[in-house]
Amino acid sequence: MSGQLPDKDIIQDRAVHGLPVTNDEVSHIASAESELTGTGPIKGGKAATAQSVHDKQQNFLEKAGDVARKPAEQITKEDAAEVQKAEARLIGGQPEKGSMSANLQSAADKNQQ
Template identity: 55%
Template sequence: MESELPPKEQLAAQATAGRPITQPEASAIAHDEFDMTRRGPIKGGPAATAQSLHDRQQNFFEVAGDVARKPSGEVTQEDAKKVRHFEARAVGHAPGKDSLSAEVQSLADHNEQGRHGKE
């Protein structure tokens, strides 16, 4: 029955590839784990991994959404740093040059140059 649970590495690869882990997926894994153990989730097991990855992804989506709702001319270096931090946690590694955080950083750099040019 244990083979029915997704390996933690598969869940991490899914997150790294940018595919969100939904709350229903995390709940289903926890349910299956409970059925298998009859005591609840396994510490550090697939259910805990799925829930942790889901929560990290949701935190990233929330932070990115907050920044996306700002007028583009108001995006700051602090915004870029925050998005980069949460994106790295969501995908499990430093975001690349084609990432959302790289785009936010570029916008923040542009805004900072504009502000310094006006001084």
């Protein structure tokens, strides 16, 4: 991330494609934005977007990890819904077929039968 700051759409696009936004990147963007403004990061700016994406990624990973540690036959519809909600927030829309939450929903449906 040298030189220019990444566009907010690029930061969000990284999340959609499963590329992590690290704490170091968030700090770098915030520092660069502060240098440009002379007053600190901008509300709703690139640093805020990067922090938001990072936080959403961490939330999704936590929720998915919690469910992934369960035996497959114990995955519930509630588990699948929780992961789907976190994934939808992360990518900014409904997860597609074949996504983590779709696979969990399939497992939950089988378990309910």
